[in-house]
Amino acid sequence: xxxxxxxxxxxxxxxxxxxxxxxxxxxxxxxxxxxxxxxxxxxxxxxxxxxxxxxxxxxxxxxxxxxxxxxxxxxxxxxxxxxxxxxxxxxxxxxxxxxxxxxxxxxxxxxxxxxxxxxxxxxxxxxxxxxxxxxxxxxxxxxxxxxxxxxxx
Amino acid sequence: xxxxxxxxxxxxxxxxxxxxxxxxxxxxxxxxxxxxxxxxxxxxxxxxxxxxxxxxxxxxxxxxxxxxxxxxxxxxxxxxxxxxxxxxxxxxxxxxxxxxxxxxxxxxxxxxxxxxxxxxxxxxxxxxxxxxxxxxxxxxxxxxxxxxxxxxxxxxxxxxxxxxxxxxxxxxxxxxxxxxxxxxxxxxxxxxxxxxxxxxxxxxxxxxxxxxxxxxxxxxxxxxxxxxxxxxxxxxxxxxxxxxxxxxxxxxxxxxxxxxxxxxxxxxxxxxxxxxxxxxxxxxxxxxxxxxxxxxxxxxxxxxxxxxxxxxxxxxxxxxxxxxxxxxxxxxxxxxxxxxxxxxxxxxxxxxxxxxxxxxxxxxxxxxxxxxxxxxxxxxxxxxxxxxxxxxxxxxxxxxxxxxxxxxxxxxxxxxxxxxxxxxxxxxxxxxxxxxxxxxxxxxxxxxxxxxxxxxxxxxxxxxxxxxxxxxxxxxxxxxxxxxxxxxxxxxxxxxxxxxxxxxxxxxxxxxxxxxxxxxxxxxxxxxxxxxxxxxxxxxxxxxxxxxxxxxxxxxxxxxxxxxxxxxxxxxxxxxxxxxxx
Numbered sequence: 126x127x128x129x130x131x132x133x134x135x136x137x138x139x140x141x142x143x144x145x146x147x148x149x150x151x152x153x154x155x156x157x158x159x160x161x162x163x164x165x166x167x168x169x170x171x172x173x174x175x176x177x178x179x180x181x182x183x184x185x186x187x188x189x190x191x192x193x194x195x196x197x198x199x200x201x202x203x204x205x206x207x208x209x210x211x212x213x214x215x216x217x218x219x220x221x222x223x224x225x226x227x228x229x230x231x232x233x234x235x236x237x238x239x240x241x242x243x244x245x246x247x248x249x250x251x252x253x254x255x256x257x258x259x260x261x262x263x264x265x266x267x268x269x270x271x272x273x274x275x276x277x278x
Numbered sequence: 279x280x281x282x283x284x285x286x287x288x289x290x291x292x293x294x295x296x297x298x299x300x301x302x303x304x305x306x307x308x309x310x311x312x313x314x315x316x317x318x319x320x321x322x323x324x325x326x327x328x329x330x331x332x333x334x335x336x337x338x339x340x341x342x343x344x345x346x347x348x349x350x351x352x353x354x355x356x357x358x359x360x361x362x363x364x365x366x367x368x369x370x371x372x373x374x375x376x377x378x379x380x381x382x383x384x385x386x387x388x389x390x391x392x393x394x395x396x397x398x399x400x401x402x403x404x405x406x407x408x409x410x411x412x413x414x415x416x417x418x419x420x421x422x423x424x425x426x427x428x429x430x431x432x433x434x435x436x437x438x439x440x441x442x443x444x445x446x447x448x449x450x451x452x453x454x455x456x457x458x459x460x461x462x463x464x465x466x467x468x469x470x471x472x473x474x475x476x477x478x479x480x481x482x483x484x485x486x487x488x489x490x491x492x493x494x495x496x497x498x499x500x501x502x503x504x505x506x507x508x509x510x511x512x513x514x515x516x517x518x519x520x521x522x523x524x525x526x527x528x529x530x531x532x533x534x535x536x537x538x539x540x541x542x543x544x545x546x547x548x549x550x551x552x553x554x555x556x557x558x559x560x561x562x563x564x565x566x567x568x569x570x571x572x573x574x575x576x577x578x579x580x581x582x583x584x585x586x587x588x589x590x591x592x593x594x595x596x597x598x599x600x601x602x603x604x605x606x607x608x609x610x611x612x613x614x615x616x617x618x619x620x621x622x623x624x625x626x627x628x629x630x631x632x633x634x635x636x637x638x639x640x641x642x643x644x645x646x647x648x649x650x651x652x653x654x655x656x657x658x659x660x661x662x663x664x665x666x667x668x669x670x671x672x673x674x675x676x677x678x679x680x681x682x683x684x685x686x687x688x689x690x691x692x693x694x695x696x697x698x699x700x701x702x703x704x705x706x707x708x709x710x711x712x713x714x715x716x717x718x719x720x721x722x723x724x725x726x727x728x729x730x731x732x733x734x735x736x737x738x739x740x741x742x743x744x745x746x747x748x749x750x751x752x753x754x755x756x757x758x759x760x761x762x763x764x765x766x767x768x769x770x771x772x773x774x775x776x777x778x779x780x781x782x783x784x785x786x787x788x789x790x791x792x793x794x795x796x797x798x799x800x801x802x803x804x805x806x807x808x809x810x811x812x813x814x815x816x817x818x819x820x821x822x823x824x825x826x827x828x829x830x831x832x833x834x835x836x837x838x839x840x841x842x843x844x845x846x847x848x849x850x851x852x853x854x855x856x857x858x859x860x
Contacts, residue, residue, distance in 0.1 A: 210763035215844035236539035250641035
């Protein structure tokens with residue numbers, strides 16, 4: 126019998142909230158960065174990722190040739206964005222700005238991490254990435270992730 | 279299991295080698311690589327004509343590449359002539375790769391390769407590889423030869439220290455071979471770019487020697503014009519007027535292969551926008567080499583150009599990207615992730631390397647094309663063709679009625695209208711302060727001139743903080759990068775008039791202003807529609823007779839805008855490419 130312990134906090138709550146999340150597997154050296162304002166938070170978004178046509182499922186297969194079912198050590202980091210309409214509204218330009226900067230930073234240092242990481246998500250540049258506020262949030266997220274990853278979580 | 283050696287067909291191998299796609303300039307520069315590698319201080323490229331004319335096709339007798347590098351003795355020459363020359367002498371930052379360059383480059387142009395060399399410790403030696411001889415014998419090899427008088431003259435003219443190497447490609451094939459002038463023209467441009475790093479630190483000088491013996495020194499040429507970018511700073515694509523070279527991305531590291539931790543350096547500049555220079559645009563195009571074949575990434579391996587304006591199938595063919603210049607610097611450690619062909623002019627990045635470049639390229643493309651469009655818009659404004667300018671002009675020519683016949687006001691209504699107007703002006707003044715504060719904080723360029731106390735700004739400072747980018751004092755339609763609650767538009771009372779702030783970052787705005795940038799009619803009508811939606815909102819707040827408190831109506835109208843904004847964002851996401859475009 127295998128037991129999975131999962132601490133989900135309140136990342137199922139997407140009401141008036143938005144998140145940047147990072148999914149990663151150390152065994153397969155891969156990480157996926159995304160953003161969501163899903164009504165059911167990051168957990169709600171995850172359901173979309175693991176279904177047949179989910180982007181995460183698709184990307185890990187296309188970019189690394191790995192089937193989602195092969196991954197047994199998936200870890201999820203969820204970062205709550207400021208609860209302001211810039212970040213929580215349907216228009217994702219601000220969330221995308223943060224997502225872009227986090228991915229850019231992780232791409233930069235993915236070979237220096239131990240173990241190294243392949244970034245399997247694709248991100249589009251958003252004009253808000255040049256804003257100081259988005260840059261500040263992205264730095265907090267990426268540095269927190271790097272610190273935790275290097276300290277074995 | 280036994281192993282049996284199988285003979286090589288020397289003649290066919292040599293014929294195959296010569297057909298891997300060299301042009302005269304690429305063949306010559308591949309041989310120049312060896313000269314650079316041999317620590318030469320001076321390299322001369324010389325062509326000899328059959329008849330004394332540099333403009334005639336099929337008129338090249340031989341090409342000579344002469345360098346004063348460390349030279350070779352007999353064994354060194356024979357090693358250099360081996361197919362697959364030894365890599366024992368290749369240092370980690372070598373320009374050489376397969377030990378085939380000299381032979382394949384020479385045979386691609388001529389039937390005979392001659393090497394005359396001395397390392398200074400022994401007399402000059404000469405070896406000749408003749409393809410007719412190889413074909414006749416079906417055996418690869420070189421003949422030792424005596425120095426001719428011409429060889430002796432070349433040594434005396436170009437190698438005063440009696441050390442160095444002369445490579446002669448002789449018996450040039452006359453099968454539509456380009457003229458010396460056209461080859462030299464291409465070389466005179468490209469050599470300065472290919473060897474930019476070596477030439478700019480003065481470690482090597484390169485000369486083209488024409489058929490009259492006249493020397494032309496090639497100068498280093500930085501295709502990114504980084505000195506200019508360094509003086510001008512970072513690109514703000516929303517305000518760039520197209521006149522200066524700016525940084526899109528200052529030099530930074532990217533990881534090409536996380537598993538091997540292979541890195542590259544990448545930098546990107548935005549060159550001037552030629553149409554901005556109007557009658558001088560041809561000069562600007564020429565000066566900065568702006569054209570369809572020259573934008574993209576210039577990939578340098580060990581500081582030698584490998585690939586010219588590489589697009590990696592990532593950078594599309596789009597005129598809005600003409601000012602985009604990128605450079606990727608790799609060293610030999612990246613050879614496995616950038617598969618490089620024998621003639622070292624084409625490369626094929628691994629999927630991982632391509633993904634890494636692709637993510638960054640998305641930023642480069644977006645900033646560069648937006649900046650190009652912005653410079654075009656500024657030019658059109660100057661020429662009175664800018665649709666946003668036109669929208670403001672149209673609105674200036676009409677009277678927006680203060681009363682509507684459908685909503686008549688009587689004398690006793692006016693005190694209430696005036697009170698509401700006073701409240702509105704107070705609220706909107708506060709809003710203008712908020713907007714200025716956000717712009718001074720968020721905009722890296724504006725923040726340099728931000729007032730010390732953003733909570734206590736003068737009217738002048740507020741106006742400067744509100745009128746960002748291309749917005750003029752009298753404009754009523756403002757295209758901005760932030761609105762309250764990230765709405766598509768918001769009404770704004772400014773300069774004593776009802777205005778509108780349109781969020782140009784919203785996806786629906788991008789469909790209108792970017793995907794349909796050539797559709798001026800659509801843009802003008804969209805601008806005027808949103809201005810009138812804002813004027814109408816103010817009308818309701820000032821003049822509608824209602825039993826509900828004005829504050830509640832204002833909140834409902836704001837909610838209506840937020841919901842419209844969300845629906846339009848959803849429309850763009852769901853409909854995506856099916857929305858109309860230019």
